[in-house]
Amino acid sequence: xxxxxxxxxxxxxxxxxxxxxxxxxxxxxxxxxxxxxxxxxxxxxxxxxxxxxxxxxxxxxxxxxxxxxxxxxxxxxxxxxxxxxxxxxxxxxxxxxxxxxxxxxxxxxxxxxxxxxxxxxxxxxxxxxxxxxxxxxxxxxxxxxxxxxxxxxxxxxxxxxxxxxxxxxxxxxxxxxxxxxxxxxxxxxxxxxxx
Amino acid sequence: xxxxxxxxxxxxxxxxxxxxxxxxxxxxxxxxxxxxxxxxxxxxxxxxxxxxxxxxxxxxxxxxxxxxxxxxxxxxxxxxxxxxxxxxxxxxxxxxxxxxxxxxxxxxxxxxxxxxxxxxxxxxxxxxxxxxxxxxxxxxxxxxxxxxxxxxxxxxxxxxxxxxxxxxxxxxxxxxxxxxxxxxxxxxxxxxxxxxxxxxxxxxxxxxxxxxxxxxxxxxxxxxxxxxxxxxxxxxxxxxxxxxxxxxxxxxxxxxxxxxxxxxxxxxxxxxxxxxxxxxxxxxxxxxxxxxxxxxxxxxxxxxxxxxxxxxxxxxxxxxxxxxxxxxxxxxxxxxxxxxxxxxxxxxxxxxxxxxxxxxxxxxxxxxxxxxxxxxxxxxxxxxxxxxxxxxxxxxxxx
Amino acid sequence: xxxxxxxxxxxxxxxxxxxxxxxxxxxxxxxxxxxxxxxxxxxxxxxxxxxxxxxxxxxxxxxxxxxxxxxx
Numbered sequence: 156x157x158x159x160x161x162x163x164x165x166x167x168x169x170x171x172x173x174x175x176x177x178x179x180x181x182x183x184x185x186x187x188x189x190x191x192x193x194x195x196x197x198x199x200x201x202x203x204x205x206x207x208x209x210x211x212x213x214x215x216x217x218x219x220x221x222x223x224x225x226x227x228x229x230x231x232x233x234x235x236x237x238x239x240x241x242x243x244x245x246x247x248x249x250x251x252x253x254x255x256x257x258x259x260x261x262x263x264x265x266x267x268x269x270x271x272x273x274x275x276x277x278x279x280x281x282x283x284x285x286x287x288x289x290x291x292x293x294x295x296x297x298x299x300x301x302x303x304x305x306x307x308x309x310x311x312x313x314x315x316x317x318x319x320x321x322x323x324x325x326x327x328x329x330x331x332x333x334x335x336x337x338x339x340x341x342x343x344x345x346x347x348x349x350x
Numbered sequence: 351x352x353x354x355x356x357x358x359x360x361x362x363x364x365x366x367x368x369x370x371x372x373x374x375x376x377x378x379x380x381x382x383x384x385x386x387x388x389x390x391x392x393x394x395x396x397x398x399x400x401x402x403x404x405x406x407x408x409x410x411x412x413x414x415x416x417x418x419x420x421x422x423x424x425x426x427x428x429x430x431x432x433x434x435x436x437x438x439x440x441x442x443x444x445x446x447x448x449x450x451x452x453x454x455x456x457x458x459x460x461x462x463x464x465x466x467x468x469x470x471x472x473x474x475x476x477x478x479x480x481x482x483x484x485x486x487x488x489x490x491x492x493x494x495x496x497x498x499x500x501x502x503x504x505x506x507x508x509x510x511x512x513x514x515x516x517x518x519x520x521x522x523x524x525x526x527x528x529x530x531x532x533x534x535x536x537x538x539x540x541x542x543x544x545x546x547x548x549x550x551x552x553x554x555x556x557x558x559x560x561x562x563x564x565x566x567x568x569x570x571x572x573x574x575x576x577x578x579x580x581x582x583x584x585x586x587x588x589x590x591x592x593x594x595x596x597x598x599x600x601x602x603x604x605x606x607x608x609x610x611x612x613x614x615x616x617x618x619x620x621x622x623x624x625x626x627x628x629x630x631x632x633x634x635x636x637x638x639x640x641x642x643x644x645x646x647x648x649x650x651x652x653x654x655x656x657x658x659x660x661x662x663x664x665x666x667x668x669x670x671x672x673x674x675x676x677x678x679x680x681x682x683x684x685x686x687x688x689x690x691x692x693x694x695x696x697x698x699x700x701x702x703x704x705x706x707x708x709x710x711x712x713x714x715x716x717x718x719x720x721x722x723x724x725x726x727x728x729x730x731x732x733x734x735x736x737x738x739x740x741x742x743x744x745x746x747x748x749x
Numbered sequence: 750x751x752x753x754x755x756x757x758x759x760x761x762x763x764x765x766x767x768x769x770x771x772x773x774x775x776x777x778x779x780x781x782x783x784x785x786x787x788x789x790x791x792x793x794x795x796x797x798x799x800x801x802x803x804x805x806x807x808x809x810x811x812x813x814x815x816x817x818x819x820x821x
Contacts, residue, residue: 273759337666703783
């Protein structure tokens with residue numbers, strides 16, 4: 156196999172994964188905001204979020220396998236499995252490893268949500284807010300063409316998209332009329348128990 | 351020969367009855383055993399907290415699940431604003447309540463008793479605490495008195511258990527019901543204070559016991575307050591003893607905010623019997639009998655009550671939070687004779703969507719109250735919505 | 750035979766369930782589900798299971814029809 160092909164495939168798969176992952180984060184935020192349109196029911200946002208996440212895993216696998224088997228960098232399996240276990244750009248690559256492992260945890264717990272229950276699932280799902288930034292930093296830190304125009308453009312669009320969705324989500328939560336009421340009602344019914 | 355035994359009988363009601371007086375008057379409590387359940391079954395005793403559930407059935411359900419670790423929760427929250435009977439029982443006959451709790455604990459094999467009294471009923475709290483001090487060492491060790499937050503839903507059985515467990519008096523999702531898993535995850539018997547007082551009397555007298563019921567009379571009657579009446583006697587008799595109601599044609603709020611409106615003249619003939627009233631589509635509830643004279647507007651009164659019920663919502667379930675509020679606001683608009691187009695239709699539609707859609711029965715109670723209002727004050731509602739005139743004030747002017 | 754039930758405290762009115770099983774679930778004026786009573790017919794069971802899986806807060810449940818133990 157052509158080394159250059161492996162190298163290009165690794166980078167391409169990495170970038171595609173990043174784009175998909177960014178879309179997954181955005182869709183996840185939109186799903187909580189019950190976004191819908193004509194011909195696009197609410198559940199579809201959540202469903203695409205899920206399916207795209209699984210698809211990202213496919214591209215991530217391609218990215219990892221090609222990166223690891225490329226004889227030029229000779230990263231070895233260690234780099235793919237042990238965070239910060241690579242000699243090559245240790246920190247930035249390690250972020251990628253950590254990010255994938257957390258993502259696997261998120262995906263697996265989501266697949267078995269019915270069995271582990273809502274609370275456990277939610278706790279792990281919060282890790283997603285670590286997965287994405289680590290993936291972005293990994294891309295910037297390890298990518299040899301991280302600072303080419305097109306690569307920067309892709310990164311900016313991804314980061315921008317997630318940032319906008321995040322701000323929208325925070326605003327949505329703040330505007331929720333029920334939140335303050337629930338808190339007040341619970342407070343009115345709560346007392347320190349003297350044991 | 352069946353005998354009627356009264357809660358109120360005994361020393362004057364201006365002070366709590368001491369343990370000595372209680373024992374001298376009534377003798378000792380028989381030891382609990384499964385036979386007590388049969389006695390309660392035969393007496394047909396039903397709970398007095400509002401749901402009128404057969405007491406024997408409840409005790410059996412807890413006893414079956416108890417592994418000597420059940421809990422008895424004495425419910426003296428009395429969050430219903432128009433009711434004063436539970437307070438009266440606690441303040442004047444605390445040992446009847448504690449007897450009932452002790453008997454329940456022995457029968458369902460409970461190790462622990464919690465006395466749950468509304469924090470706003472300070473005298474009742476103090477009396478129950480003091481009365482507990484007069485009891486045996488074992489009772490004192492295994493019983494504690496807790497003050498419930500002064501909120502309507504705090505008296506709901508899962509809310510009471512939630513409070514004992516975590517200090518938050520909000521209802522929880524069922525299943526599991528509290529008789530399955532309650533305080534500390536153990537089978538819990540939640541029983542109203544008046545019910546336990548009746549238990550304490552019925553157990554001493556065994557056999558056929560004809561019951562009494564405590565009613566709280568309020569509104570447009572000369573002598574407001576708690577009355578003890580014979581079960582099966584008529585509501586009219588109770589009203590008579592309270593000196594009222596005076597004029598005809600008004601309405602009665604039966605069962606309190608959790609009950610419903612009844613036409614006063616029709617109600618007078620009805621018996622004070624929870625089962626009978628339920629089969630007739632009404633509810634004795636916690637025994638509140640409140641008289642609304644014909645000169646007062648039923649729509650306005652209903653609006654006020656619904657507004658209060660909406661404010662007292664635990665805010666945990668969407669249909670209750672939004673539904674109750676929307677209904678209360680619409681009925682208020684109708685009461686003020688400035689309704690929006692279609693308000694009455696919307697209210698009727700929403701009232702049918704409330705029942706069974708919350709974690710507890712709070713929205714159901716509000717729906718039942720509203721539906722009774724729509725029936726009893728049908729004319730007023732229509733006149734206010736359509737003609738924007740108040741029938742009640744017209745009646746007063748004409749009188 | 751199974752029936753639908755909703756944990757009313759967990760339910761936050763997301764409304765995915767009504768989209769996936771409109772034959773048995775409607776939304777009220779505020780987006781909260783109104784469930785049809787009775788058992789879920791066999792031909793709708795697959796949709797019911799999907800609706801249960803889709804609920805973002807796991808409030809919708811399918812359970813065997815109870816014979817109520819403590820009846821009045």
